[in-house]
Amino acid sequence: MIKGYEVVVGLEVHAELNTKTKIYCGCKNSFGLEVNTQVCPICLGMPGTLPTLNEKVVEYAIKMGHALNCTINRICKQDRKNYFYPDLPKSYQISQADIPLCQNGYLDVIMEDGIKRIGVERIHIEEDAGKLLHSDKFDGSLVDFNRCGVPLIEIVSKPDMRGSDEAKAYLETIRSILKYIDISDCKMQEGSIRCDVNVSVHKPGEPFGTRCEMKNVNSFSAAVRGIDYEANRQIEILEAGGTVDQETRRWDDQKGISVSMRSKEDAQDYRYFPEPDLLTIVVPEEKVLMLKETLPELPNAKIMRYEEQFGLGRSDAAMIVDVVEKSAFFEKCIDAGCKSPKLLSNWILGEISKFMNEGTAIEDTKLTPEKMAELVNFISDGKISTAVGKTVFDIIVKEDRDIASIIDEKGLAQVSDASALEAIADEILAANEKSVADYKSGKTNALGYLVGQCMKASKGKANPGAMKEIILRKLGG
Amino acid sequence: MNLYEYPAYELSEMLKSKKISSVELTKDIIKRTEEVDGRVSAYLKTDPEMSLEAAKNADQLIASGKAESKLAGIPVGVKDNISTKGIATTCASKMLENYVPVFNATVVDKLTEAGCVISGKLNMDEFAMGSSTETSYFKKTKNPFDLSCVPGGSSGGSAAAVSCGEAVIALGSDTGGSIRQPASLCGVVGLKPTYGRVSRYGLVAFASSLDQIGSFGRCVKDVALLTDEISGHDPMDATSVNMNYPSLYDNLSSDITGLRIGIPSEYFGEGIKPEVADSVMNAVKALENKGAKVIPISLPSTKYALSAYYIIACAEASSNLARFDGVKYGYRAKDCDGLTDMYEKTRSEGFGREVKRRIMLGTFVLSSGYFDAYYKKAKLLQKRIQQEFADAFKTVDSIITPTSPSEAFKIGDKISDPLAMYAADICTVTVNIAGLPGLSVPCGYSEAGLPYGMQIIGRKFDEQTVLNLGYAHELAFGGFRRPKI
């Protein structure tokens, strides 16, 4: 709610699929290659060429349909959407109109105050267009057709989100699912996932307001900014006694504003009709079922399971699940016998995330789930301290070495032997008379200092719990 | 007799037995073309050097004993909307005047692999839109039987070339009659195969759901030979049908005993010249005498077929021809003021009037608010027409009608009256709408000596029955009659 208005958001997400070839021809589906080198007569729409539909595109879209609890239209067709633009070689886009491959689904997103169910209207398959390149130095635009024919799914939500926070959660969950079912690379900066945003506002209890569609939203954070801007813009108009026009607007993320592109009257007439170059798509019933059965555990279910089964906090669970590699590593460590999932999660979100954020993948290191599980177990069993654990971790990331022998070799085993600890305690207490006096006069935080000094003196090997007990006994005695 | 006058199946034997070489034959075709094409204007482009090179290769292939196809060494003319790698493919349009494909149509690949010699690219109505070859941007092809008459269209160049010996056989394309109608007007045999029998890959699309590449010859045997060569499933064309295609030529038989021929009353009444109807019925009687049974039938929705055809064909064309926008290939207008101006100028200058009208008609019937009233209605009618044919084929094996309502008309007579021109397709469009095979064979001549054609329609993929009937008719009627040119 903003200023007493409810904000209604619907999203159209376009995700590029990571198939080997394009949707209607055998060209390689790859990003970032030299301009106009990934094109053939078919994706360039040369006269006489014909499309042939890539079966993986249909499979991937059905997988997403299952993940979003959709009805699968296993008998459907493709349609032409006609419009002229230089990046669209055939001057029509092969898409799906009245019968999408998947429809009537939903997605549950986890919000702070519980689960929010967001309806999914449809998922359809279509081809991407090329790219226009501009330069101030050049009087004209350049067309690179490499992206033409890259397979896309368009996921259209119902207008079920109430504000940018829900939209953000929806988008992040969609992205996470795409990665988990491994059908899209989801690289925002490469434009492999993009969205159009529909926003309207109304007073609670009143019918929905007039909606505006916003294009050119190129990141999730831009979606949040765009929605907030657009909602406020519409509220201001209404508060001033005006009416919101139905129109398509363009989001300018740099300036942080949306500008009108075209009004409802100028709406494009796409003249959809069934694609005559392609016949009916008929997916066998068994294949639809098989695709459902082979679906992996989806991110939300994983988060819930990590909470229940491993006792992780929601935000830790969500952070691990957010990155497929982290979650996979987490589960492999558990399978390898890791006894403390909580401690493991701290390591993954701490040290492991640190090197991953720097661009190093786990597979690029010497770290294996077995080693990580062993290391966590050493710590949780009290055999080494966390500080020593870090020393060992730094070694096993770089070298394929046995943990026990590292500990032996460097004499890093945690000292729990009472007599050795007593000796350290005596030494520290004698050297820190002021702190002892402070403690005795009621400044209890002096205890922490003294224990810390003991730990330091033991080079981190002392068992901190046992050390603390001894100090306490000696101070009290 | 000159070599160019022989049918392909005889030339094939002569080549095989080394009585002649492909180079000799090709030279004769080139000579004949030089003699008459100045008057007939069938070809848009010939390249004698390239043809002779191909003929040399064919001779080597035959000499090596590796020639599997009966068509090895035979010159074939190709309609100019069928893509030929390295050879301009213009669709007889200013839009594609300088367009040179970087790939071959599947049918061209097949012919090349078979050892055929491409004799040249043949004139047509612009983008195959027309029934007289008058809408070609480059030239008007003349009817070899009367140079003041049209050859029919849109494959007028193919029909005329085969008729006067500028090609032994030729490829055309047929969307609403574009093979059968010119075959009829030029006194040759033309087959539009079942939709899905021949790959459309590389055929510049007019109306994707109706277009089909087919064959021209001076006799049924030649048409069977050429059709065999181009038939077959193509993974590049999703609408091509994957099934066995037994040789039509090998199974050709004039024994038609017991075959049931349906005669639909709707094709013999209003709009059909009585002389044409009479000549078709005479031919049917001859078939009856050879053992066929003649059964009167009715195809009541025929009267709406032309309407449904123009809606579906133009709707698809408006979309198919949208790619000609001056961006990637083809004509681009000069001195444009921005993108929209470039689009509009390019398309207005690059397309002829007939093409523009059909694009606009197609755009109109698909536009917001009109889809249901036109496109949807036409598609539903198409279903009904298909059903009527399916029902008819429960009681008959073949249906015979006139091909064209009249013989060839004078150049210029109908060009300014689209409805009159469209009526030339009245007997043929239903066959495309129903996706059936249709053959046109000559069945009579007007007093002035202009040919009449008879159309033989069959069940889906039953080209064999259609050709057998055509063959039996040909034997009874007497074969090809040469135009005096």
Added chain:
Amino acid sequence: MKIDIDIRHIAKLSRLKISDDELAGYEKEMSDIIEMVEAMPDISDELTVDPDNAMTLRSDEVSGQKFSRDEILKNAPKTVAGCVVVPKTVD
């Protein structure tokens, strides 16, 4: 029945320029054709997809055929730096 067709609008959708002296001709021809097709009977049915008209899908394998950029762009009216050039277009 006389049907009004907004030729200018249709021409705009088709990216065609129709000059003033061409307009009347097109209007006449188009409405003649539309009048003919208006005679089609009403059929109270819906368009459906035909499951018997199914297509075989292509397996996801990279095609062996490769086209060089020069070859693929050789028909383009204007190119610069491996790209097709069009009048300045900013959406």
